[in-house]
Amino acid sequence: MVCNDMNDKAAVVRRIRFRLNGRQREAQVASHENLVDLLVRLDLFGARESCGQGLCGCCTVLVDDIAVSGCLTLAQLVDGCEVHTVEGLAEKGKLDFVQQAFIDEGAFQCGFCTPGFVMMTHELLKRIPEPSEPEIREYLSGNLCRCAAYPEIIRAVQTAARNRPDPAGVAGEHA
Amino acid sequence: MRGFELVRPATLEEAIRLLDTDDPTVRPLSGGTAIMQMMKTGIFKPSRLVSLSSLAGDHSAITLDDKGFLSIGAMTTLAAVEHSQVVLQHAPLLPKVMKRLANVRVRNAATVGGALAHGDPHMDLPPVLAALDAEVIAQGPGGQRRIPVADLYAGYFETVLQRGEIIASVSVPPRNGCNSVYRKTTTRTADDWPALGVATSLGRGEGVLQHVRLFASAATERMTRLGSAEAHLRGNRPEAKLLEEAGRIAAQEVEVIDDAHGSAAYKVALVAVQVRRALHEALQQGSEQ
Ligand SMILES: Cc1cc2nc3c(=O)[nH]c(=O)nc-3n(C[C@H](O)[C@H](O)[C@H](O)COP(=O)(O)OP(=O)(O)OC[C@H]3O[C@@H](n4cnc5c(N)ncnc54)[C@H](O)[C@@H]3O)c2cc1C
Numbered sequence: 064m065v066c067n068d069m070n071d072k073a074a075v076v077r078r079i080r081f082r083l084n085g086r087q088r089e090a091q092v093a094s095h096e097n098l099v100d101l102l103v104r105l106d107l108f109g110a111r112e113s114c115g116q117g118l119c120g121c122c123t124v125l126v127d128d129i130a131v132s133g134c135l136t137l138a139q140l141v142d143g144c145e146v147h148t149v150e151g152l153a154e155k156g157k158l159d160f161v162q163q164a165f166i167d168e169g170a171f172q173c174g175f176c177t178p179g180f181v182m183m184t185h186e187l188l189k190r191i192p193e194p195s196e197p198e199i200r201e202y203l204s205g206n207l208c209r210c211a212a213y214p215e216i217i218r219a220v221q222t223a224a225r226n227r228p229d230p231a232g233v234a235g236e237h238a
Numbered sequence: 239m240r241g242f243e244l245v246r247p248a249t250l251e252e253a254i255r256l257l258d259t260d261d262p263t264v265r266p267l268s269g270g271t272a273i274m275q276m277m278k279t280g281i282f283k284p285s286r287l288v289s290l291s292s293l294a295g296d297h298s299a300i301t302l303d304d305k306g307f308l309s310i311g312a313m314t315t316l317a318a319v320e321h322s323q324v325v326l327q328h329a330p331l332l333p334k335v336m337k338r339l340a341n342v343r344v345r346n347a348a349t350v351g352g353a354l355a356h357g358d359p360h361m362d363l364p365p366v367l368a369a370l371d372a373e374v375i376a377q378g379p380g381g382q383r384r385i386p387v388a389d390l391y392a393g394y395f396e397t398v399l400q401r402g403e404i405i406a407s408v409s410v411p412p413r414n415g416c417n418s419v420y421r422k423t424t425t426r427t428a429d430d431w432p433a434l435g436v437a438t439s440l441g442r443g444e445g446v447l448q449h450v451r452l453f454a455s456a457a458t459e460r461m462t463r464l465g466s467a468e469a470h471l472r473g474n475r476p477e478a479k480l481l482e483e484a485g486r487i488a489a490q491e492v493e494v495i496d497d498a499h500g501s502a503a504y505k506v507a508l509v510a511v512q513v514r515r516a517l518h519e520a521l522q523q524g525s526e527q
């Protein structure tokens with residue numbers, strides 16, 4: 064059964080089709096699965112569920128180029144959508160400018176929160192190419208770092224803004 | 239979370255038909271940011287969720303009519319409200335409130351309809367929209383009706399929406415020279431849920447307060463109109479003493495609850511202070527124009 068458009072026929076498990084980091088994918092998805100559950104099943108571990116409540120940003124992914132909490136997104140609803148995760152930012156073995164900036168500034172200790180911060184930084188630089196420090200703080204206030212690398216993270220965002228290749232070089236363009 | 243049926247109707251009429259049931263485990267799903275939490279914690283176990291996501295195309299417009307009424311479709315995300323130039327011009331309080339409401343990702347997903355229908359008394363939009371005299375346009379099996387946001391809540395997490403009724407849009411009347419303020423007190427972090435929300439809208443004429451709206455939320459079981467404080471202000475000159483008295487009256491009339499955000503005694507004291515400050519701030523804005 065291939066079912067792109069959901070209709071009102073009862074179904075707890077559905078086959079969905081969506082683009083993941085630029086590649087067309089299909090998956091059998093149960094109604095209660097969230098997007099992080101689905102990504103993990105597809106062997107992507109960058110988005111991870113931590114708080115599970117929309118608070119911490121560890122599960123940040125882009126759905127149709129909008130940053131959302133994967134932990135609060137029902138996986139069946141990405142049917143027909145374009146999903147981008149941290150794994151799709153650069154080719155295998157390479158890093159994109161935001162990831163590189165986080166390394167250059169030492170903006171993490173354990174790294175658990177880093178994929179979420181990197182994805183949110185992409186979204187921020189898309190909206191505000193040269194953000195001020197208050198703008199960075201406000202934008203990233205929904206991302207928590209339990210190692211408290213906040214000063215370094217703010218510097219990493221500033222470095223990324225300076226090193227940004229060109230306005231089109233945002234998440235997903237490498238796919 | 240256990241399995242349920244997730245359906246995605248293409249029209250509002252179809253969604254209403256799917257929701258027209260006595261079964262309380264059938265509910266609409268918009269941004270999902272609130273309902274997912276309730277499902278994860280086991281408070282809500284759906285048998286069917288009716289996703290309104292396919293209605294976003296038709297029900298997420300922000301428009302202004304020739305009488306100056308702002309209409310915001312129920313599926314409009316909070317982020318779209320935050321960044322809308324039309325909203326900024328005609329209801330500048332709304333984008334301001336968004337800045338401290340949850341976080342970017344939640345605002346990207348959460349909708350105006352969900353923010354109004356959820357009924358959690360801690361939410362910021364209900365008191366703000368009530369102070370602006372906004373009305374909800376609800377569509378149900380029996381047709382359409384308008385409900386003032388001020389009258390939308392029946393209790394804790396409870397609205398007056400009836401079986402099969404969906405919020406289709408919200409209508410905000412023109413400002414008519416009134417100034418509106420929302421003061422949100424959080425006790426843990428700046429973007430936390432409020433311990434108290436106070437929203438006011440004031441209009442002056444001939445040296446006295448003619449138009450007065452005053453609402454409290456978060457500290458209360460449901461959003462509450464501060465009617466006695468409003469009456470004390472209406473028709474009087476807005477002097478410091480009057481505003482202080484209004485704060486005290488508000489603190490007396492409001493029924494506050496104890497919770498993780500603070501004790502009831504603390505919140506009663508907060509009401510008096512924040513009502514007075516909100517009134518001052520609104521008057522200040524008025525005199526700057
Ligand atoms: C981390 C976090 C922090 C938050 N902080 C704040 C905060 O500081 N201030 C604040 O105000 N809010 C806050 N919220 C709450 C947030 O505003 C709500 O979760 C959101 O507005 C709900 O909208 P939604 O579209 O996601 O609703 P959903 O979760 O889809 O639905 C919520 C409820 O409304 C019903 N519903 C949805 N749409 C309609 C409709 N059109 N007609 C009738 N019923 C409908 C659903 O059945 C459900 O019962 C926070 C949420 C999170 C996750």
Ligand code: FES
Pocket residue numbers: 111112113114115116117118119120121122123132133134135
């Ligand atoms: S795990 Fe999703 S925001 Fe924390």
Ligand code: FES
Pocket residue numbers: 170171172173174175176177207208209210211212
């Ligand atoms: S680096 Fe450890 S949580 Fe951020």
